[in-house]
Amino acid sequence: MNSDAIESQLRQIDFHSNPRTELVTVKWIPPVFRVIGLGTDAVVVQHPDLPDRVFKVFASDRLHKKQAEATVYKRLGNSPYFARLLGEGENYLMISYEQGPTxxxxxxxxxxxxxxxxxxxxxxxxxxxxxxxxxxxxxxxxxxxxxxxxxxxxxxxxxxxxxxxxxxxxxxxxxxxxxxxxxxxxxxxxxxxxxxxxxxxxxxxxxxxxxxxxxxxxxxxxxxx
CATH class of the missing domain: 1.10.510 (Transferase(Phosphotransferase); domain 1)
Structure with missing residues (x-):
């Protein structure tokens, strides 16, 4: 599947943020995605065609946090201690998928x-x-x-x-x-x-x-x- 098709599927993810430190509320995620995690600002999903990376998709009112996080990853660069930024879109970051238990x-x-x-x-x-x-x-x-x-x-x-x-x-x-x-x-x-x-x-x-x-x-x- 090409990148435009994946981006189109990412835009179909329907969720919103909540007050304070509550997790986001998800209405719908296309079943092609595997849900990796939910946060207070974003959902993290993985596409089967790109198993070495994840997409961190930010709520519409939290896009300023997406920009800040992208800046952090760019400063960190290619470090053995952190996940790596592989790309970004209007409302998401594409980050290396890291395996292992927390x-x-x-x-x-x-x-x-x-x-x-x-x-x-x-x-x-x-x-x-x-x-x-x-x-x-x-x-x-x-x-x-x-x-x-x-x-x-x-x-x-x-x-x-x-x-x-x-x-x-x-x-x-x-x-x-x-x-x-x-x-x-x-x-x-x-x-x-x-x-x-x-x-x-x-x-x-x-x-x-x-x-x-x-x-x-x-x-x-x-x-x-």
Whole structure:
């Protein structure tokens, strides 16, 4: 199928954004597409004729975010740490398709997350900063495990100021407590509960040690000093 036909199918995707941080509401996606994910600003789909890439299609009132994200990808260039921008249209970005479980899925499935992943994300953050970007909003669902290495797949907030502290919390938790749960399957409801508590308190209002104590208590474990 030629690119014009695919672009025509992309235009048929019918969805809209919602207030605050709610996911987009989808009315219809042509069945030829495989849905990879939904976000607050866009849907991500894959076409069978182009299995090495995905299309991130933005809601009509979020096109300014499409422009900002395209700028980020262009600054990042061809990096081993990030997905790559392969093209763009009026309301979409065409991005390299990256395979592998997210760190969230690793915890759900009991897949071991090696220290190398932490080191790779730290290197990715340094790489982004060196290109005038602010790598933030890095969390369990936008880092993939690929052959023992990390790949960051969402750069949508790298033009924003400030530091949400999410990755730093995860690193501290990993290095202090991960050995206690390594290889264990952690249910999604429990991870969502931890995330909800994080949003309620915010970075700096509650320590990683206190988060970990509550988490380990819920799964019947404790850390020995």
């Amino acid at each position: 760190l969230y899925e690793c915890l759900e499935q009991g897949i071991v997350i090696p220290e190398q992943v932490i080191q790779d994300v730290e290197a990715a953050r340094a790489y982004a900063r060196a290109r005038g970007l602010n790598p933030r909003d890095i969390h369990l669902k936008n880092v993939l495990l690929q052959d023992g290495r990390a790949k960051v797949i969402d750069v949508s907030e790298y033009m924003k100021p400030g530091d949400d502290g999410r990755w730093d919390y995860l690193v501290e938790g990993y290095r202090s407590y991960y050995d206690l749960i390594k290889g264990k399957k952690i249910p999604a409801w429990l991870m969502e509960l931890v995330k909800k508590n994080y949003y309620m308190h915010g970075p700096g209002e509650i320590s990683v040690a206190e988060f970990a104590r509550r988490f380990l208590q819920l799964i019947g474990l404790s850390k020995r000093d």
